């Protein structure tokens with residue numbers, strides 16, 4: 001690998017990593033869809049496969065922008081950038097490991113309801129890895145004032161949060177409980193009657209108790225806390241870097257199989273506090 005001389009080189013490397021991640025996820029998702037039992041979960045995974053294909057195309061655009069910004073490839077850079085700019089060959093080991101872990105658990109003998117919960121857990125681990133990667137890359141792009149690049153990365157970041165949020169709702173709202181009661185058929189009625197009474201915020205499960213402001217992008221990157229737009233019900237501004245809204249406070253905390261209800265507070269003071277890293281990854 002060629003020496004990375006500055007933050008832009010590192011951004012290109014991060015984008016290359018994300019590209020590999022999306023490629024691997026596109027390959028892995030069909031197996032998860034096949035294994036899933038719950039129709040809503042199957043549908044969510046199928047939709048995320050479509051979204052992931054678009055994310056990969058978006059990274060193609062990011063690559064173009066990085067090239068168009070006058071950083072045409074010097075011959076000596078073609079080593080580590082060859083994957084980014086069409087050469088291929090780079091594989092994101094983090095994603096590879098998470099997918100392998102997921103395939104391993106899906107290979108275990110378990111009730112179908114338990115399988116659904118396991119698939120969600122595996123998918124969310126991958127989502128969190130992507131959230132970290134996209135958040136970091138966006139922060140790099142903002143630091144480099146590559147706002148078009150940051151905008152594209154932010155679009156995908158929002159989609160990853162939305163997917164993660166949906167998986168949390170499915171798990172905490174119903175599927176975890178169905179897995180809990182999968183082996184005692186007589187309690188099926190109990191599952192149905194109590195599922196709606198769950199309070200997601202109190203189920204810490206495999207959570208990291210984080211929120212939007214807690215990705216790696218927030219760590220040591222002064223611009224990152226300024227730029228997030230919330231996905232989901234509180235989604236609003238897509239412009240990176242401009243509005244100092246409280247990214248962490250406006251988005252529901254959706255990391256892990258747990259959820260802390262989003263607070264509506266958006267004061268700048270709160271935004272500053274919320275941007276502090278809380279994620280222990």
Ligand SMILES: [Fe+2]
Pocket residue numbers: 022025052055130160
């Ligand atoms: Fe993705």
